[in-house]
Amino acid sequence: MPAGPSANYNRSNVLLxxxxxxxxxxxxxxxxxxxxxxxxxxxxxxxxxxxxxVRANPNDAEPHNHLAHAILYREMLRSGALESEMVSGSNPxxxxxxxxxxxxxxxxxxxxxxxxxxxxxLALSRNPQDTNAMYLQGVAYGLRGNYNFLVKKAxxxxxxxxxxxxxxxxxxxxxxxxxxxxRLVQGLHDYVVGSLPWSYKILGxxxxxxxxxxxxxxxxxxxxxxxxxxxxxxxxxxxxxYRRERRPGDAIPLIKDLLTRYPRNYLLRLxxxxxxxxxxxxxxxxxxxxxxxxxxxANTVGVRxxxxxxxxxARGTLLFWYRDYDVAITELRKAAAKSKELDLNTGxxxxxxxxxxxxxxxxREDALAAYRQAIAIAPDSDAARQSKQFLSSPFKRGKG
Numbered sequence: 079m080p081a082g083p084s085a086n087y088n089r090s091n092v093l094l095x096x097x098x099x100x101x102x103x104x105x106x107x108x109x110x111x112x113x114x115x116x117x118x119x120x121x122x123x124x125x126x127x128x129x130x131x132v133r134a135n136p137n138d139a140e141p142h143n144h145l146a147h148a149i150l151y152r153e154m155l156r157s158g159a160l161e162s163e164m165v166s167g168s169n170p171x172x173x174x175x176x177x178x179x180x181x182x183x184x185x186x187x188x189x190x191x192x193x194x195x196x197x198x199x200l201a202l203s204r205n206p207q208d209t210n211a212m213y214l215q216g217v218a219y220g221l222r223g224n225y226n227f228l229v230k231k232a233x234x235x236x237x238x239x240x241x242x243x244x245x246x247x248x249x250x251x252x253x254x255x256x257x258x259x260x261r262l263v264q265g266l267h268d269y270v271v272g273s274l275p276w277s278y279k280i281l282g283x284x285x286x287x288x289x290x291x292x293x294x295x296x297x298x299x300x301x302x303x304x305x306x307x308x309x310x311x312x313x314x315x316x317x318x319x320y321r322r323e324r325r326p327g328d329a330i331p332l333i334k335d336l337l338t339r340y341p342r343n344y345l346l347r348l349x350x351x352x353x354x355x356x357x358x359x360x361x362x363x364x365x366x367x368x369x370x371x372x373x374x375x376a377n378t379v380g381v382r383x384x385x386x387x388x389x390x391x392a393r394g395t396l397l398f399w400y401r402d403y404d405v406a407i408t409e410l411r412k413a414a415a416k417s418k419e420l421d422l423n424t425g426x427x428x429x430x431x432x433x434x435x436x437x438x439x440x441x442r443e444d445a446l447a448a449y450r451q452a453i454a455i456a457p458d459s460d461a462a463r464q465s466k467q468f469l470s471s472p473f474k475r476g477k478g
Contacts, residue, residue: 342380
């Protein structure tokens with residue numbers, strides 16, 4: 079059986095798993111509508127709903143967190159940073175270019191977080207054991223940690239904020255052991271710090287936290303099974319964790335379950351393709367891509383927002399791993415022809431994969447041209463770094 083995409087994973091790159099922690103949480107009332115849009119990748123609509131909630135309840139920290147959450151993740155979608163390939167694939171997230179949200183979005187995000195922190199700090203000054211304020215402040219710190227890394231590229235500040243989030247949520251569960259949702263950050267933090275390479279783990283020791291990968295997975299499983307508000311987030315994170323741990327058989331049922339709730343989320347469908355590929359089930363992976371093609375052609379709500387070239391890239395990459403280079407080249411060339419329609423990550427990765435396919439077909443001049451395009455699209459990306467290496471030495475594959 080050909081080696082699937084997991085074969086070359088950089089297994090030390092777990093930062094995005096860390097950054098996915100401390101998410102704002104769907105409420106049972108107005109926020110539920112916003113998060114229905116959010117998890118279907120309809121961030122403009124989600125932002126509108128959350129902004130209305132802020133206007134209606136300006137002194138409630140929760141809608142401010144929701145608004146910041148949606149603003150940040152809309153930018154992550156635009157950049158291609160929401161795809162698990164970014165955390166478990168060949169392009170380590172630590173080497174990606176920082177996000178570049180508009181000035182307006184930066185100001186809106188920072189204002190929302192600042193207001194949330196002010197409101198929760200005031201509430202805690204009145205009652206130091208207010209677990210809801212404690213919880214919401216932990217969410218705000220987690221979101222700011224995301225922002226500090228993704229936008230500012232400030233690793234130390236990001237780690238500090240997310241560790242503060244962890245401590246706040248630890249205190250919540252100490253005071254209210256039945257609040258299972260507060261364990262999401264704990265489980266995520268356990269897994270991430272327990273997975274970090276020694277050079278990064280030193281930072282965890284400095285902060286006084288060592289992490290435990292297996293315990294982290296168990297905690298995420300608990301939240302996915304028994305959580306109230308965080309069950310969806312826990313399932314999403316478990317899917318990413320299972321992929322990193324090369325457990326696609328465990329990830330597939332989770333993704334199928336999420337798709338029943340959020341059928342307009344095309345990233346989940348692309349994730350299914352990659353999971354089947356990792357499992358060695360080429361036929362199911364190709365069938366999932368054909369279904370996505372049909373949904374796109376039918377102008378299906380949600381999927382219509384996905385560039386058709388995403389499917390070409392996904393199919394080309396899948397066939398690259400299965401060594402079907404001729405068909406992979408055809409698909410990747412279709413994606414490359416409209417690379418401006420793609421996010422920078424997918425655009426640069428398209429040309430990297432195309433170059434690798436050409437090298438395997440002994441078409442060196444074509445390969446060199448593709449590598450140069452990968453570099454030109456995103457000079458600071460990992461795809462560009464790899465492409466620079468292949469300019470001087472042709473890509474070669476091992477056995478398997």
